[in-house]
Amino acid sequence: MIFFRLAFLFMVGSVGGWVLELFFRRLFSTKKWINPGFLNGPYLPMYGVGTLLLYGACFLPLPRWALVLVLLVSLTLLEYITGLIFIKGMHIKLWDYSKQWGNVQGIICPLFSLLWGAVAAVFVYFLFGPLHAGAVWAAETSWMIFLIGAFYGIFFVDLCISFNVSLKLRRAAVEWKAAIEYEQFKAALNDRRRQLRQRRRFLFPFAGVPLREAAHDWLKKQREALRTLLDANKRGGKR
Numbered sequence: 001m002i003f004f005r006l007a008f009l010f011m012v013g014s015v016g017g018w019v020l021e022l023f024f025r026r027l028f029s030t031k032k033w034i035n036p037g038f039l040n041g042p043y044l045p046m047y048g049v050g051t052l053l054l055y056g057a058c059f060l061p062l063p064r065w066a067l068v069l070v071l072l073v074s075l076t077l078l079e080y081i082t083g084l085i086f087i088k089g090m091h092i093k094l095w096d097y098s099k100q101w102g103n104v105q106g107i108i109c110p111l112f113s114l115l116w117g118a119v120a121a122v123f124v125y126f127l128f129g130p131l132h133a134g135a136v137w138a139a140e141t142s143w144m145i146f147l148i149g150a151f152y153g154i155f156f157v158d159l160c161i162s163f164n165v166s167l168k169l170r171r172a173a174v175e176w177k178a179a180i181e182y183e184q185f186k187a188a189l190n191d192r193r194r195q196l197r198q199r200r201r202f203l204f205p206f207a208g209v210p211l212r213e214a215a216h217d218w219l220k221k222q223r224e225a226l227r228t229l230l231d232a233n234k235r236g237g238k239r
Contacts (some may be wrong), residue, residue: 017047091173
């Protein structure tokens with residue numbers, strides 16, 4: 001059934017994207033092992049949607065090079081819409097490209113659009129065939145269908161828990177008229193745990209923390225750091 005094929009592809013894309021983001025943050029971004037994304041578990045829905053987009057596009061009657069260009073634009077647009085929803089609706093920044101050349105609102109930038117193009121090329125030229133075969137197999141295998149069902153059961157419970165957490169963080173962010181940068185905030189929570197000699201959390205990073213208080217403390221420190229930087233720049237400009 002097409003439904004189970006798509007469910008399988010979303011699962012594979014979400015988990016695979018989480019692994020990519022995990023190592024990207026460790027090697028290039030935060031330099032720490034930070035659980036990436038909005039949810040607690042090892043999956044990123046944006047990558048799941050992106051995988052479905054990649055898969056569906058491969059059935060279009062276009063040359064493969066044209067598919068790559070179409071997907072480059074489509075994936076960039078998906079990233080922009082996702083980032084905009086979280087920033088404007090939830091006052092949460094899941095990523096920040098504001099230091100990258102040519103960025104738009106810190107949500108998208110040419111460098112990462114090119115990376116999406118590379119991902120699209122790898123998918124179109126190398127991954128579509130194996131993933132299509134895997135999706136057909138999964139839709140016809142009873143134990144795999146059970147595994148897919150278990151995944152979505154956990155996923156939707158996690159979605160409800162994480163949405164509740166984001167509402168609490170949103171209230172604090174609205175009071176400060178700012179946006180909370182998720183990755184930095186998670187890292188700050190682990191630093192706080194280390195100072196209190198508590199166990200560091202990778203999955204469920206917000207558990208056992210008074211979120212409102214922690215968010216206010218983090219936002220206050222961010223504003224103070226920004227004020228200090230601006231003061232230093234002013235003093236440097238007067239010399």
